[in-house]
Amino acid sequence: MNWLLDKKRPICPQIAEKLCVLIASGEIGAGDRLMSVRDVALNAGVTPNTVQKSFEMLEQQGVIYSRRGAGWFVSENVDVAKNVFNELVHSKTVAYLNDMESLGLGKKEIINIIKEFRYE
Amino acid sequence: MSEILRCVGLTKNYGGLRALDNLSLSIESGRIIGLLGPNGAGKTTLIKMINGLLQPTSGTITINGLAPCTTTKQLVSYLPDVSYLNNWMTVEQIVDMFTDFYADFRPQLAYEMISRLGIDRKLRLKTLSKGNKEKVCLILVMSRNAMLYVLDEPIAGVDPATRDYIISTIINNYNPAASVLISTHLISDIESVLDEVIFIQNGMITMHDSVDNIRSQHNMSVDEYFREVFRW
Numbered sequence: 235m236n237w238l239l240d241k242k243r244p245i246c247p248q249i250a251e252k253l254c255v256l257i258a259s260g261e262i263g264a265g266d267r268l269m270s271v272r273d274v275a276l277n278a279g280v281t282p283n284t285v286q287k288s289f290e291m292l293e294q295q296g297v298i299y300s301r302r303g304a305g306w307f308v309s310e311n312v313d314v315a316k317n318v319f320n321e322l323v324h325s326k327t328v329a330y331l332n333d334m335e336s337l338g339l340g341k342k343e344i345i346n347i348i349k350e351f352r353y354e
Numbered sequence: 355m356s357e358i359l360r361c362v363g364l365t366k367n368y369g370g371l372r373a374l375d376n377l378s379l380s381i382e383s384g385r386i387i388g389l390l391g392p393n394g395a396g397k398t399t400l401i402k403m404i405n406g407l408l409q410p411t412s413g414t415i416t417i418n419g420l421a422p423c424t425t426t427k428q429l430v431s432y433l434p435d436v437s438y439l440n441n442w443m444t445v446e447q448i449v450d451m452f453t454d455f456y457a458d459f460r461p462q463l464a465y466e467m468i469s470r471l472g473i474d475r476k477l478r479l480k481t482l483s484k485g486n487k488e489k490v491c492l493i494l495v496m497s498r499n500a501m502l503y504v505l506d507e508p509i510a511g512v513d514p515a516t517r518d519y520i521i522s523t524i525i526n527n528y529n530p531a532a533s534v535l536i537s538t539h540l541i542s543d544i545e546s547v548l549d550e551v552i553f554i555q556n557g558m559i560t561m562h563d564s565v566d567n568i569r570s571q572h573n574m575s576v577d578e579y580f581r582e583v584f585r586w
Contacts, residue, residue, distance in 0.1 A: 241575035244566035245546060275525050279518070280546045281386050282528050284566070 237278040245280050249288035251322060252278075254297060257312055258319035268298060268306040358383050358502050358533050359404065364413035366399055366557070373399040375557035376413070383501070384530040386547060388565075388576075389537040391554035392584050397537040398435055400554070401506050404535075405432045418501060428457070431500035435507045437491055441480035445473060445490060452494050464497035467523065471516070485512040492520060496527050503534040509543060521547050542577040551576055553583060 256262045275282040292298045297314045334344045359381040366374040374396045402408040406422030417426040452459045488511045509517050553561040
């Protein structure tokens with residue numbers, strides 16, 4: 235997967251967000267074993283300490299849990315991950331709408347643009 | 355987490371020039387730290403002192419509680435800013451030499467990385483390109499099982515794909531008991547792999563903070579922040 239990290243923001247919450255997206259979309263299922271800290275670090279090109287912190291953050295939120303010696307697992311309850319996902323969708327939508335509104339477009343026009351939009 | 359490196363009131367004069375000015379610093383284990391600063395800030399001077407190649411004019415420097423000596427050299431794996439290896443030797447001979455020289459050297463790991471980067475181990479160093487030579491030097495340094503890796507400008511001469519490989523090498527060799535100190539100008543290439551950065555200017559530390567703190571406080575990448583702080 236492509237991690238596409240924004241270097242202007244702290245990396246730690248971004249890793250947590252990406253993992254929530256993977257969990258919310260079902261790419262990593264409830265109860266599944268997560269990639270190891272080192273694998274995520276290598277994949278995303280960030281330091282293992284940051285990934286460790288992200289995992290601990292997610293553990294506190296109840297998204298994942300660790301089993302001694304066995305690694306990290308996704309909790310049975312994926313609601314928190316889904317909430318994070320929904321918040322991301324919301325904030326990205328708001329950002330897009332703000333951009334479009336600053337171009338002087340109303341909501342209806344924006345909806346039309348999206349409907350008619352085709353990748354070239 | 356234990357303290358690996360400690361500098362207290364470190365000062366170095368070169369004749370009338372003050373290269374380091376009352377510098378104090380503490381580095382813990384398990385961290386990857388960027389040593390960043392403009393040219394002539396004192397980065398290499400500090401690094402040479404960590405390795406006992408220069409003596410401080412005043413102040414103290416300790417590695418794992420000891421002043422730089424033969425014991426600390428067993429703990430520190432050092433990549434100098436200029437190559438010091440014999441050009442007539444083959445890659446294999448140099449690996450052999452390092453195996454003899456350092457008790458913590460892992461030749462198998464070195465060969466793994468050398469073949470992964472497509473370097474012929476039978477070749478003499480002088481026939482390698484500048485970039486390939488740098489790769490060999492870095493591989494040798496990272497193949498030791500040290501407590502502190504000190505890398506002076508490790509990625510300046512290599513292509514971007516190799517830079518990525520080097521960065522993954524650093525992550526891959528990550529050991530919670532060891533720390534890596536990297537001096538560089540190429541901040542944007544390595545900033546995602548850093549835990550902390552130290553900004554150094556005119557021989558003084560102007561900042562020592564975690565990278566995520568910098569990003570959340572200033573809403574910019576470490577690279578952008580560097581450009582702002584050291585703008586002419």
